[in-house]
Amino acid sequence: MTQTLDIAVIGATGTVGETLVQILEERDFPVGTLHLLASSESAGSSVSYRGKNVRVREVDEFDFAKVKLVFFTAGPAVTLSYAARAHAAGCSLIDLSGALPADQAPQVVPEANVEVLAGLKAPFQVSSPSPSATALAVVLAPLRELIELQYVHVTASLAISAQGREAVSELARQTAELLNLRPLEPKFFDRQVAFNVLAQVGTPDALGHTLLEKRLVRELRQMLAQPSLKISATCIQAPVFFGDSFSVTLQSANAVDLEKVNAALEDAEGIELVEAGDYPTAVGDAVGQDVVYVGRVRGGIDEPSELNLWLTSDNVRKGAALNAVQVAELLIKDLL
Amino acid sequence: MTQTLDIAVIGATGTVGETLVQILEERDFPVGTLHLLASSESAGSSVSYRGKNVRVREVDEFDFAKVKLVFFTAGPAVTLSYAARAHAAGCSLIDLSGALPADQAPQVVPEANVEVLAGLKAPFQVSSPSPSATALAVVLAPLRELIELQYVHVTASLAISAQGREAVSELARQTAELLNLRPLEPKFFDRQVAFNVLAQVGTPDALGHTLLEKRLVRELRQMLAQPSLKISATCIQAPVFFGDSFSVTLQSANAVDLEKVNAALEDAEGIELVEAGDYPTAVGDAVGQDVVYVGRVRGGIDEPSELNLWLTSDNVRKGAALNAVQVAELLIKDLL
CATH class of the missing domain: 3.40.50.720 (NAD(P)-binding Rossmann-like Domain)
Known part of the structure; x- marks a missing residue:
């Protein structure tokens, strides 16, 4: 048995x-x-x-x-x-x-x-x-051998669902009110979240960082075993029910070989790399899936040591x- | 006369x-x-x-x-x-x-x-x-004397209205279809934009950069008179009708004096600095206004030479x- x-x-x-x-x-x-x-x-x-x-x-x-x-x-x-x-x-x-x-x-x-x-x-x-650190770790790990990471910049656009069912209902209700030209009455959020982007998720500390941002930085440093890795993190609230999206810029100590980066992402576990020119979205690709989607793999504008990526991930599931x-x-x- | x-x-x-x-x-x-x-x-x-x-x-x-x-x-x-x-x-x-x-x-x-x-x-x-370069120039200009700019990282969440009236109608139509559980039929956009974030606005070139991103970098370098300033730019499409939002990380050659930064932003023309702890949004603050709103002014997590900002601006008006x-x-x- x-x-x-x-x-x-x-x-x-x-x-x-x-x-x-x-x-x-x-x-x-x-x-x-x-x-x-x-x-x-x-x-x-x-x-x-x-x-x-x-x-x-x-x-x-x-x-x-x-x-x-x-x-x-x-x-x-x-x-x-x-x-x-x-x-x-x-x-x-x-x-x-x-x-x-x-x-x-x-x-x-x-x-x-x-x-x-x-x-x-x-x-x-x-x-x-956290869902953000999980998605980033999945994608940054296979790049460690190719990129001498100096600095990671992340703007994470987080789904409403991470804040629970009340938040999900509020986005739906606010949206319906606006489409029906009824007066908006925010309840769960302190302002309009429908057709808007909120600059922070949770309350910032005295230095201006939110718990989610600090958690992202701390967890990513630990998982990448780079305790003093420089990471700038901004977690924002988009009017999206499910799925997180990440705009990521990496700075390497050396020029980034994009061909090798694409090959490494193609081979890595837990990642679906979309075709060049296309890009994944939270709703269209990541939600309900067991992998982190990656697209918009590109260098910097005139800056060979820069690597830009766009990630989407199901915050509840993969995250x-x-x-x-x-x-x-x-x-x-x-x-x- | x-x-x-x-x-x-x-x-x-x-x-x-x-x-x-x-x-x-x-x-x-x-x-x-x-x-x-x-x-x-x-x-x-x-x-x-x-x-x-x-x-x-x-x-x-x-x-x-x-x-x-x-x-x-x-x-x-x-x-x-x-x-x-x-x-x-x-x-x-x-x-x-x-x-x-x-x-x-x-x-x-x-x-x-x-x-x-x-x-x-x-x-x-x-x-x-471009609206993005305009908003960034307004805010970066008064900081030039305080910050020895080395690198600017921008994720710009752009309003649908920049793409014209058809795009505005499409976001409203898609949203109504989804709220009414009707099948979604994208027309102007090639996929769902309601309750979703699109990773690029316009078609990227062979290197993966869109025209808007290249324009932002080129225009900002010219206006700041720093022709080789490093700038990473990602322009994304949020389901927002009016108003652009910008997640900005600046790297300085020296430690950033946050008190002086706040004072400079407070004094500058064309800027409304919101209280610490609060933040501006496109819909709630910037739309219909003649100034660029700035909030979430904060240093890096363990990184004194980093400055993070959140900007919102009316893309049609101020932009x-x-x-x-x-x-x-x-x-x-x-x-x-």
């Missing part, structure tokens, strides 16, 4: 949690008993898994000794509340919230730094990075739930 | 042309006779000016000897067809199409390089740069029509 693993998913009613459950099913992950957990507000609802409705239970009442592996797909506060308890009960855990420090739970994207896993021991503690499951797949032989 | 100037506006039925006529009226530009011109397709319609409907006539039949000043607000092909004829007839001309070389008609943004005008002689030939009229205002004493 095939061996299976009893697992728990915390935050099972959220967008990422639900997608993660769906991906476990799609990829035939050897799940024994699946425990779906959430806060007291969301407990009691159910989520579909292998044709059955699985009841979501309250995380606070859960006995972590029942499972071997826990996915934390809720926010940082939830991870900070329960990670220690899960770990003490002998569970391995994969956290998607960014709450745990890198020395406790290193960020891992299999396409970028799978070697980190070899240095860990069960029960494992691994972080699955979060799928990456966490891919990490779990790599750990599974040590957990069964 | 006040002196007036007979002028012509070519492309008078376009978005920029119409706005330019409106701005001439708003700013009480001393217009004698106003000749509105367009291609044969648009000739015959009329545009409102000072409470009257002015008939739009065919440019091909126009006698340029009738006017002293011509605004070229149509595309490069129209400028290339008629600029020589207008110049030979003794007209000064302000071209917004980017068709004329800098040594013939230098790019001028009064806030950035007004001194260029002093070196010209009537009949004048001046270019009003095009208003700048052309501002240039005309500076030339007028030599034209009357």
